[in-house]
Amino acid sequence: MGRVPQVPDPSLLDAQVPGNPRVLAVRSGIQSEVGEWCGQPVFIKTLLTDDPQTALRFDHEGQIAASLKHPLVVSLLAREAGRLIFPLVPGITLRERIEAGPLTPAEGVDVAAGLLRAVAHLHERGVTHHDLKPENVLLAGGDVRGEHVRLVDFGMSHSRALPQDVHSGTRLGTPHFMAPEQFRGVRGDGRSDLYSVGVLLFDALAGHPPHEDALGWLVGLSPQCAPLPGPAELHPLLHAALSRDPQDRPQTAAEMYAALTDAACALGLEVPGLLDPGPDAPDREAACP
Numbered sequence: 001m002g003r004v005p006q007v008p009d010p011s012l013l014d015a016q017v018p019g020n021p022r023v024l025a026v027r028s029g030i031q032s033e034v035g036e037w038c039g040q041p042v043f044i045k046t047l048l049t050d051d052p053q054t055a056l057r058f059d060h061e062g063q064i065a066a067s068l069k070h071p072l073v074v075s076l077l078a079r080e081a082g083r084l085i086f087p088l089v090p091g092i093t094l095r096e097r098i099e100a101g102p103l104t105p106a107e108g109v110d111v112a113a114g115l116l117r118a119v120a121h122l123h124e125r126g127v128t129h130h131d132l133k134p135e136n137v138l139l140a141g142g143d144v145r146g147e148h149v150r151l152v153d154f155g156m157s158h159s160r161a162l163p164q165d166v167h168s169g170t171r172l173g174t175p176h177f178m179a180p181e182q183f184r185g186v187r188g189d190g191r192s193d194l195y196s197v198g199v200l201l202f203d204a205l206a207g208h209p210p211h212e213d214a215l216g217w218l219v220g221l222s223p224q225c226a227p228l229p230g231p232a233e234l235h236p237l238l239h240a241a242l243s244r245d246p247q248d249r250p251q252t253a254a255e256m257y258a259a260l261t262d263a264a265c266a267l268g269l270e271v272p273g274l275l276d277p278g279p280d281a282p283d284r285e286a287a288c289p
Contacts, residue, residue: 029054034088041088042077057155058082063162064154070121072114074138074152089150092142094204095134102207105230107144109264111137112201113257114146119197120253122151123190126160130187132196133177134203158188175214177203180244183218191246194256198241198249205229210242220244233266 021035021044029049035042047058062084065076078085094111097103103111115137122129129136131153138150156173158165165187173182179195186192203209206229216222225242228235237259243249250256264270 030058037077037085041090043074043086043088045084045086047082055082058084060162060164061155061157064127064157064159067125067127067159067161068122068154070118072118072147072149072151073121074150086152089138089140089152091138091140091148091150093135094137094139094200097139097142097144098134098204098207102229103144103204105205105234105267106269108201108204108230109234109260109267109269110146111139111144111149111204112146112197112260113264114149115151115197115200116253116257116260117146118149118151119190119193120257122157123193123253127154128158128188128190129154129156129193129196130158130178130182131156131173132193132200133174134200137200160188175218176209176211178218179246180218180220181246189246190253191249191251194241194250194253195243195246197256198238201234202226202229202238202242205234231267233263237263 021033024032024034026032026048029047029051031046031048033044033046035044037044045058047055049055062076062079065084065086066079068075074086074089076084077087115132119129119132129151132151136151136153138152140148140150175183177196177199179189179192181189182192199209206226208226210225211217211222212226213222213224217225228238230238237250237256240259241249241256250259
């Protein structure tokens with residue numbers, strides 16, 4: 001993998017962002033903006049505070065983002081002390097698309113397939129995202145197809161390659177999309193991401209997540225789940241992915257992708273492209289029998 005360029009001189013970086021970058025938000029000491037860098041549109045995150053914990057988390061995010069390189073992951077272009085630069089992806093978030101109406105089964109399967117391809121790359125690199133939600137899934141060009149999925153935001157992620165997990169023992173995440181064990185503070189279990197993919201697929205098909213009382217579900221006080229959406233052929237996959245016990249879920253992204261492919265075949269849908277093979281990928285053909 002090519003090394004992410006380091007930009008040691010802030011004045012040099014500023015010189016490469018011509019014009020007036022447009023600030024999108026300032027939150028918890030981090031400024032988000034869009035601008036231009038080296039002749040291309042970019043999304044920039046800038047550290048504005050000298051709080052050591054915020055700076056530590058910011059650097060942690062940069063190290064994880066720099067370790068990823070996949071067409072369906074928005075990878076880091078460059079980083080320096082206090083600034084992270086990503087390519088700008090024109091389009092919409094999956095949340096914006098869902099707010100316009102539920103996805104069709106074909107669209108939902110395709111988006112889930114693209115997301116699983118991205119998640120498989122993260123897990124292969126020892127990274128667990130820990131904040132998979134519609135706001136962190138971009139659809140490049142607004143196109144609801146798997147190859148247009150772009151996964152973003154590694155601010156809550158865990159990496160086995162780093163000596164310290166700055167979020168260790170925390171309950172960070174988005175309640176409607178986080179797995180119960182993540183709520184208990186368990187970090188670095190890839191099956192937590194697979195639970196979130198299941199919730200995303202549910203949300204995409206139904207227009208809402210499965211648990212109205214998300215916190216009640218996470219602490220075990222509210223077992224109620226909305227009826228499984230979409231065609232019956234997808235229900236076994238959704239039921240397994242949304243299991244409270246990680247042992248009852250698909251154990252790897254490859255296993256979940258295989259189940260998704262089987263459901264697509266049963267529905268007569270176009271089979272998503274094969275998952276990038278990994279050590280745990282099942283031996284299977286690309287086409288329906």
